[in-house]
Amino acid sequence: MSAPSTLSERDGRTLRVDELRVGFGGVVALDRISMSATQGEIVGVIGPNGAGKTTLFNVICGFVRADSGVITYDGSSLLEHHHAHDLTELGIARTLQGVGLFAGLSVLENVMIGAQNGLRSDFGSAMLGLWRSSREERRLASRAGELLEELGVSAYARHFPATLPYSIQKRTALARALIAQPSLLLLDEPASGLSNDEMDELGTLIRGLSPRMGVLLVEHHMDLVMAVCDRIVVLNFGQVIADGTPESVQSNPEVATAYLGDEVHDSVTTSGMSENA
Amino acid sequence: MTPPVPSGSWPRAPWVRRLRLPTQPLARHLVLALCGAAILYAVTSSLSPYNDFEVGEIALYVIALAGLSLLTGLNGQISLGHGAFMAVGAYSAALLMTHTHLNLLIELVAAIGAAGLLGLVIGIPATRLKGPYLAGMTLLLALALPPIADKWSTTFGGDQGLTTTVPSAPGSINPEEWLAWIQIVGALITLVLLANLLRSRYGRSFRAVRDDEIAASLAGIHVARTKVIAFVISAACAGLAGAFLGLSTGVVNTGEFPLTLSIQLLAAMVLGGTGTLMGMWWGAVLLVYLPQWSTSLSGDFNLGSGASAYLATIIFGVVLIVVMIAAPTGIQGGLRWAWRRVWSLRSGPGDGTPTVSRHPA
Numbered sequence: 273m274s275a276p277s278t279l280s281e282r283d284g285r286t287l288r289v290d291e292l293r294v295g296f297g298g299v300v301a302l303d304r305i306s307m308s309a310t311q312g313e314i315v316g317v318i319g320p321n322g323a324g325k326t327t328l329f330n331v332i333c334g335f336v337r338a339d340s341g342v343i344t345y346d347g348s349s350l351l352e353h354h355h356a357h358d359l360t361e362l363g364i365a366r367t368l369q370g371v372g373l374f375a376g377l378s379v380l381e382n383v384m385i386g387a388q389n390g391l392r393s394d395f396g397s398a399m400l401g402l403w404r405s406s407r408e409e410r411r412l413a414s415r416a417g418e419l420l421e422e423l424g425v426s427a428y429a430r431h432f433p434a435t436l437p438y439s440i441q442k443r444t445a446l447a448r449a450l451i452a453q454p455s456l457l458l459l460d461e462p463a464s465g466l467s468n469d470e471m472d473e474l475g476t477l478i479r480g481l482s483p484r485m486g487v488l489l490v491e492h493h494m495d496l497v498m499a500v501c502d503r504i505v506v507l508n509f510g511q512v513i514a515d516g517t518p519e520s521v522q523s524n525p526e527v528a529t530a531y532l533g534d535e536v537h538d539s540v541t542t543s544g545m546s547e548n549a
Numbered sequence: 550m551t552p553p554v555p556s557g558s559w560p561r562a563p564w565v566r567r568l569r570l571p572t573q574p575l576a577r578h579l580v581l582a583l584c585g586a587a588i589l590y591a592v593t594s595s596l597s598p599y600n601d602f603e604v605g606e607i608a609l610y611v612i613a614l615a616g617l618s619l620l621t622g623l624n625g626q627i628s629l630g631h632g633a634f635m636a637v638g639a640y641s642a643a644l645l646m647t648h649t650h651l652n653l654l655i656e657l658v659a660a661i662g663a664a665g666l667l668g669l670v671i672g673i674p675a676t677r678l679k680g681p682y683l684a685g686m687t688l689l690l691a692l693a694l695p696p697i698a699d700k701w702s703t704t705f706g707g708d709q710g711l712t713t714t715v716p717s718a719p720g721s722i723n724p725e726e727w728l729a730w731i732q733i734v735g736a737l738i739t740l741v742l743l744a745n746l747l748r749s750r751y752g753r754s755f756r757a758v759r760d761d762e763i764a765a766s767l768a769g770i771h772v773a774r775t776k777v778i779a780f781v782i783s784a785a786c787a788g789l790a791g792a793f794l795g796l797s798t799g800v801v802n803t804g805e806f807p808l809t810l811s812i813q814l815l816a817a818m819v820l821g822g823t824g825t826l827m828g829m830w831w832g833a834v835l836l837v838y839l840p841q842w843s844t845s846l847s848g849d850f851n852l853g854s855g856a857s858a859y860l861a862t863i864i865f866g867v868v869l870i871v872v873m874i875a876a877p878t879g880i881q882g883g884l885r886w887a888w889r890r891v892w893s894l895r896s897g898p899g900d901g902t903p904t905v906s907r908h909p910a
Contacts, residue, residue: 333767360769368767374760377753385757388750389769395778401575401745409749448768 284311285346285363285455287332287486292341294327294510301327303510304341311455314478314487316497316518319507320530325490326369328507329458333359333366345456360389365454369461371441373433379444380429383416386448419447423477439470446477456486463493475500498522506530574748581744582737589733598725602797603837605729608736609793610833614818615736615743615826616786621815622824623747624779625759626675630687631787632811633694638664638788639795639805640698643711653716657735657792664788665781672780676773691811695803710802713795732793739786740826746782747826755779809862816869821879828881839865 287309294302302324309315317325330336332343333356343350345362359366365386373382391412393405420426423443433441442462449457459478463471471493478487478500491497497504497518504521506514508530514521521527571577589608593601613635620626638660645656671690675683698705705711718727746752754775757765762772795801817836822828843861852860876883 335763355771356763356766357769357771359767366767368764372761372764372767374757374764376756376760381753385750385753385765385768385770388753391750393749395751398749398751399742399746401573401578401741401748403573403575405749406573406575412750452769 284313284486286310286344287364287456287488288342288344289328289332290342290344292328292331292343293339294324294331294336295339300510302331302338305507305510305512307505307512307515309456309486309488311486312483313503314482314489314501316489316491316501316504317507318491318494318497318504322509323507324510325507326460327510329366329460329488329490332364332458357389360386360452360454363453363455364458365449365452365456366458367445367449367460367462369464371433371438371445373441373445373448375432375434378430378432379420379425379436379440380413380416382433382444383419383447383451384412386451387412387415387453389452416447416451419451420444423447438465439467442466442474450481454485456488457481459487459489459491461491462489463491463496471496574745575741578741578744582741585737585740586733593726593729593733598723601723601725601729605725605732605793606797606837607830607833608729608732609790609797610814610817610836611736611829612739612793613787613790613814614821614829614832614836615740616783616790617814617818618821618824618826618829619743619747619755619786620779620783621818623752623759624755624776626776626779627680627684627815628687628783629684629811629815630671630690631783631814632806632808633687633690634664634667634784634787635791635794635810636694636698636801636803636806637667638791639801640705640711640791641788642792643713643795643801644704646713647711653731657789660788660792661785662788664791665785668781668784669777671784672777673773675780676776688808688811691806691808695806698803706802708802708804710800710805711795712800713798715796728796731796735789735793739789743782743786744826751775751778813865816865819879820869820872822881822883823879825879825881828879831880835865835868839868 289305289307291304291306292302293300293304305324305328307315307317317328319325327336331338332350334350335356338351341351345364348362350359350362374385377385391408393402393408397405417426417429420429423446425440425443425447428436428440428444433444436444442465446459446462449459462478463474466474475496478489481487482502489497489501501518503516504514504518505512506521506524506527513530514524514527516524570580589604593604596604613631617628617631620628641663642656642660645651645659671687675686678686699707702708715724715728715731718724722730747755754765754770757768757770758772758775765775766772791806794805798805813836817832818829819832820835821830821832840861843864846864847856847860872880872883876886878886
């Protein structure tokens with residue numbers, strides 16, 4: 273079912289979903305879906321509301337249990353790691369729908385927290401305030417600062433998220449996912465609430481990430497998805513109805529009838545602002 | 550992108566700018582602790598022995614409140630049972646004092662360890678409980694623990710309780726001042742250690758878990774472990790405070806750890822400034838002096854002894870309400886706000902950029 277990826281899968285680490293089934297009570301959210309995403313590849317996951325996109329992310333992250341099927345990343349099973357906090361060690365980072373920033377942490381701290389699993393100083397040296405711990409802390413802060421600089425939001429480093437414009441908050445959330453240097457990045461509706469210009473910038477940014485990592489992108493804005501993705505997986509009623517290049521998906525009649533036809537038309541005529549997917 | 554808002558920093562007077570604190574956590578907090586020790590030394594040596602005793606009590610409540618502030622203010626776990634952790638610390642130390650002749654330091658470490666252990670036992674199921682359910686569980690702890698001491702009265706001394714002994718003071722120092730200094734040093738060490746921890750990744754994890762557990766777990770934070778760590782630290786602080794309380798009162802019995810103690814601790818923590826460490830000094834001062842003030846007040850109004858006992862609680866409640874209306878972030882929060890206002894007025898209109906950065910410690 274899965275289409276050939278643009279890069280050889282031997283070149284990078286691969287997320288592989290195989291015959292995954294997830295049900296909530298009597299409702300089947302994901303019905304034996306199979307797909308893959310490889311490091312260096314940007315894969316869009318689209319589909320109408322309720323198609324199972326966020327459920328797919330939630331299973332990958334261990335928030336939702338699968339009934340059957342397999343998810344592996346770089347050979348190791350994700351269904352056996354039931355905990356979201358193990359993901360960063362495997363090189364997987366995720367942003368949340370909305371922003372999911374910590375209200376009581378400054379922008380800089382919000383970013384720092386994304387990479388603190390890699391810190392080696394132990395509890396004792398943190399409690400005693402030893403140089404070993406504070407030096408590491410300083411290095412992490414400067415790394416977070418650099419990343420904010422790259423994303424153009426370093427001026428806000430000491431502010432608290434609630435006081436900032438939405439687009440700044442979105443970038444901060446992205447920085448938090450990126451600071452762990454993931455090899456697979458799951459983006460859950462990164463463009464929601466952004467203006468057209470900001471969406472263009474986001475598209476450029478995501479393209480710039482792709483050599484270093486694989487990106488799995490759930491997004492309603494078709495302009496962005498079509499412009500950015502190497503490959504698109506279309507979900508409908510928990511099933512994969514198409515998997516291929518943006519062009520092949522756009523010309524797929526099944527996709528058109530299920531979902532995309534109206535959507536593409538809509539989003540083109542209203543300059544990509546359509547949210548009613 | 551919108552143009553950046555000027556990133557404000559604390560407006561400071563020139564002399565404050567010159568006297569900048571070190572940024573290294575240990576150095577910074579040791580400097581602050583030594584300043585605090587100097588102030589308290591001046592205070593205790595100018596006061597009467599009875600007042601020294603009260604300063605010691607303030608110091609011991611600071612320890613319990615700082616732990617509670619970490620747990621509730623920074624990690625978002627509410628505890629209505631901290632009196633029980635204090636009781637465990639007090640009884641552990643007192644049991645060692647009656648049965649062994651160990652060094653006080655070892656007895657205090659045992660009190661910290663025993664309360665921390667109970668914190669672990671309570672903290673693990675607590676990770677699954679939220680808000681009112683956690684409050685209910687910890688409330689049960691405060692209610693259920695004292696009867697245990699009554700049940701095995703031969704071990705725990707029954708109503709009489711266990712007696713504690715303060716090591717004799719060296720030289721010509723009076724015993725009250727000596728005890729006060731043991732408690733003050735305990736409080737300062739506790740505050741330094743907690744402040745260090747809060748400036749590290751652990752402090753950041755505590756706050757992140759409080760704000761959003763799902764986002765925290767996606768950032769690689771082990772949410773349950775973080776909550777248990779906070780609970781154990783907080784309980785251990787309460788254990789040390791309890792052992793010190795036993796030293797102050799000379800006996801340890803269940804009457805010293807009623808449910809109202811747990812509730813007053815929580816109220817004092819909120820009054821001082823939830824999530825702060827320095828604010829706990831204000832909370833502890835209120836905890837020690839409010840009952841006295843209310844007793845003298847009820848004496849002025851010729852109220853009976855029964856009424857005066859309730860008056861303390863009533864006044865506590867009234868103060869809590871007034872402070873929450875006047876300064877929702879507690880006394881420490883209100884002081885910080887006032888301090889910023891003063892300097893922003895000093896530095897002239899237009900220059901007074903609102904501060905946007907704060908640090909929990």
